[in-house]
């Protein structure tokens with residue numbers, strides 16, 4: 169503590185000094201005999217407590233008090249005014265100018281000791297309060313800094329979210345185009361092989377026709393021999409199967425290309441108006457048949473499809489989108505079945521449709537490996553996939569969910585026991601919300 173005694177009486181200064189020293193607190197003590205010296209000292213040193221006489225040569229104790237209270241930095245200085253016993257007016261004036269306490273002269277040791285202790289206690293509290301306030305201001309600064317950083321992070325996250333939504337959209341489109349494109353490429357490869365075989369057969373016919381035209385005499389035996397050879401070649405190259413298959417391959421390929429073109433057109437429409445595709449009254453059994461044709465390449469050799477179509481009413485829906493859902497489920501089933509390399513028994517997919525008063529239903533069941541229980545509630549989440557990197561994007565079912573639930577007001581779910589296949593069921597409302605939106 170730094171204590172200043174201001175009194176023009178050396179006797180009083182000494183007396184107070186002795187009392188303070190007797191408290192053995194090791195405080196610093198200054199003594200001055202004028203108001204001017206007091207102000208100078210307060211200005212230069214961090215004085216905590218002032219014992220202030222009012223009647224001084226030069227400026228008065230009141231003037232010192234006014235100075236101390238006017239300047240903010242000294243605002244906390246604790247001022248104890250010293251007055252004569254009968255000087256109540258001075259006490260009143262001192263308090264109105266900002267004095268903290270008073271003691272009367274002649275000085276009483278006990279009174280001064282306790283008043284000084286009270287002053288010291290208050291100064292200590294003020295120091296504590298100041299340091300707590302400083303801490304608080306520091307913390308506040310940190311908090312402002314942190315909030316700023318948080319806001320920046322949030323902006324980055326929102327930006328990332330936007331980017332990932334764009335990425336998701338792009339991946340979804342890539343996925344939708346990739347399926348038809350996949351079987352178009354396979355079909356064209358097969359057609360290429362067929363053309364090679366046809367060329368071989370035509371070359372043989374060419375040889376025969378040339379031999380008939382160039383000889384004046386026709387070697388019938390030779391011709392018959394050549395025809396037999398051609399017939400053998402045709403058998404060997406499975407000519408009849410190729411002829412039958414070509415039409416189907418071309419139909420499928422055209423379907424695939426139309427599908428890609430349809431996607432591109434819907435995309436254009438989507439970009440223009442925010443509407444994706446048009447709705448109309450459709451027969452779900454028809455859509456399934458059409459989709460089976462498209463998925464034929466994935467299913468054709470080793471999977472038997474068993475259909476059980478119910479008599480169902482037409483539904484108001486987006487045909488392309490519902491087809492996409494069925495295709496996703498069928499391709500997942502085929503991929504699941506093909507993921508069992510050691511499988512010996514034949515594979516099946518059962519497709520069933522039925523209706524009740526409000527909905528038409530479709531279930532697609534396979535006898536593949538099934539879905540682990542822990543994955544069952546994750547498979548409709550975007551990007552959830554158990555397939556190898558590059559094989560599955562994990563978007564097929566999340567897109568399907570969006571189409572059935574959000575766009576058509578239906579529902580889709582999966583049932584599965586690990587090891588005994590999976591069943592996907594979806595239902596579509598007879599009175600679609602698409603229709604209500606249109607009305």
Ligand SMILES: Nc1ncnc2c1ncn2[C@@H]1O[C@H](COP(=O)(O)OP(=O)(O)OP(=O)(O)O)[C@@H](O)[C@H]1O
Nearest residue numbers: 500501504538547553554560561562563564565590
């Ligand atoms: N019939 C099924 N049998 C077993 N698991 C399945 C079946 N259908 C879906 N799943 C599981 O659900 C996951 C998610 O399927 P989803 O169609 O959403 O994505 P994906 O097939 O992995 O990739 P993408 O369809 O984007 O190519 C699959 O990775 C698979 O683990």
Ligand SMILES: [Mg+2]
Nearest residue numbers: 496500564565
């Ligand atoms: Mg899939």
